[in-house]
Amino acid sequence: MLDDDGRAPLHRGDVIGLIARWLHLTSLVFVVGGAALLVLAGPSDRPTARRWEARIVTACRILIVIALASALVAVAVQTATLEARAHAAIEPAALARMLTHTQGGVVWLVRGGLLLLLGAFVAGRAEIRDRADWRAARGQIVLLGMLALGLASGAGHAVAVEPGTAIALAADVLHLLAAGVWVGGLPALALLLGLAAQDRGADARPFAVLAARRFSRWALGLTGVLVVSGTWSTIVQVGSVAGLLGTTHGRLLLAKLLLFVAMLGIAAFNRCLLPALGGEAVGVGRPAMRRLAAFVTAESVLATVVLAIVAVMTVTPPARHEQPTWPLHFRLTLDNLVAAPDFEAQVLIGSQVAVIGVVALLASLALRRLRLALLAGGVIVLAAGIAIAVPPLVSDAYPTTFQRPGVAYQATSIAEGATLFAVHCAVCHGAGGRGDGPAAATLKPPPADLRAHHVALHTAGDIFWWISHGRPPMPAFGDRLDADARWHLVNYLRALAAADASKLLGPKIEAERPWLVAPDFAFNVGPEFSRSLKDYRGRKIVLLVLYTLPASRPRLDELASAYGLLGSLDVEIIAVPSDAAPAAIGQLGATPPIFFPVVTDGAGEIVATYRLFRGAPHVELLIDRQGYLRAIVSAVSDARRDIDLLLAEVQRLNAERATPPPPAEHVH
């Protein structure tokens, strides 16, 4: 169920599920971290240290029970969500279906089994004297805990990443485990420091200092792992600045990062406190230890909040799959330099100055003597560099700027857009979009020439915003045209710009330089056979032929006789009658026979779209395997010779390295 904003409303069940997930994650993380700290610190025979260890083991028992109970609740909520009815949460049959028939369910099942094993293990006696036994027993808690924690990735967002599932999964597992040991170790360390700072805890003070030092060393490495794996996951799951700033998932991630940085700040400060803890002597370093305990406790509290954010993130769709709502009224883009190359020098100089500033800041870390001077200088130079380089890159931006078009860039939409354009826009912008409509003369500023190069610098979302909200003197169309109609117009404008740019294309392809995306289209041949241009992507080169009878018939005969040869070179021909006659195949006649697809349904939209590119009665467009328009022939003189030319161009396309499929979101 979606409400008006396209967002699912939050039910009571969702909240319960979220709390369960948070409790589950937090308790499991604290088990792993607590046990890991036990192993790190090693066995000790000091009474306070033993008291601490006993408390950690007891805490582990309680936490495992919490983890199991919350897992049950989370599974029940998930079942209710999957079956879309609340009652399923308490039906054994529904729960069994969810646990055995979905990957998420199987992962819960295996993890539950591991937790039970872990629970049975920790339930045993806590007192172990022998060193090897002790290490094995404590290490086992870490091992089983990590297994149960790491397996959670198998039911998370990382599994859905494609391609690169294995790397995404590995990054997610590493992130979880590193977080488990570092974040989970914090409360255990705080407890140890607190106990040791008491009057009767003096015996364990050297032990606590040792544990803190070892933990600190490990934490440094683990933070590195967290940063690297977290960055990787962000690239995979968020992918863009717009996703980071404009979606729920991205904003949660930002909040998490902020808290993470705060935790790092406290951690850095704590590292500075370590030397003050002092040696063995009773009374030495006690205030420092108490302070450290307090700070580590604060860090743990932040960690719990971070884990709550993580729990919410596991049930929010990744930013990459959401429409971002851009929160700022500007954006930075290098495309501005294409329109105004004069600013290139300014941006280059500015960025160089900024680099000098960064170097000075780095140097201030190394050179202790000049630290203050370098720090101040570095900040000033960096700020100056940014002030010089950034202004030319600033563009206006709107909430919809980075939204992907709600309607695909497709002939049907473009033809629809052309009709809408004639009704609503041509009065001012002119029938061809040149800004020369009948009403243009009276307007100030004059209506834009929509074929102009700068139009290509704006995203589809920018143009959508202008059509929706107006740009004085242009009125807003948001209340007159529905969202789909406005996207049709955006697609039409994109096609108009593409058609204008296609003037650069000739009969010969430009090797290795695909840049113009061919608008997709759907077509039928006869009553049963339907395809779209996209179906050929990655498989075949397409020669799109817009023909007019009877003039085109000799050329079609040539193509028909070369069809077998073209087919062996991986070329499909799609012939479109320019009069869009449904009886096109019959009109072509019986001899010589034509076997390539002749469009009987959908021709009207294809002609309306591709006529923008070339207006001639017979046009042939060569579209490569990635869906880029590479060559256009509009005058076919000598059919036989032209077939040889076509074959040569096809051979050149076949010799190319594959290029990635075209991006869809920009109006280029």
Add this chain to the structure above:
Amino acid sequence: MRTWRAILLIDLALALGLGAGYLWWGQQAQRLAHELAIARAQAATGGEREFQGSGVVRASLLDSAIIVITHGEIAGYMPPMTMGFRAESPQMVQSVKPGDTVRFTLRGTPPNLAITAIVKTAP
């Protein structure tokens, strides 16, 4: 027995169990795929069969008694494509011309099929 030995044994058993479970899962998937392939192959070679299709005639080649049809999916036999089918009688070839939309019946032992009936449908 020493505790660490017991733990080691438990872990070994666990690793074996998890590994076996994972492999069993993978094999299960493979077995199902294999069975599906066999079932498909059997369906394709199970003696004489009959299929129904519809499409648009692209050419009727009288000399070779072949009708080329751009057809939709022929359930249980082939996806949509343009291809030539042998016609049982020359009259059939003569009865259709390019552009006709037709419904047709294929009979035979795959891949040896021939059109046994062909009728024109509305335009």
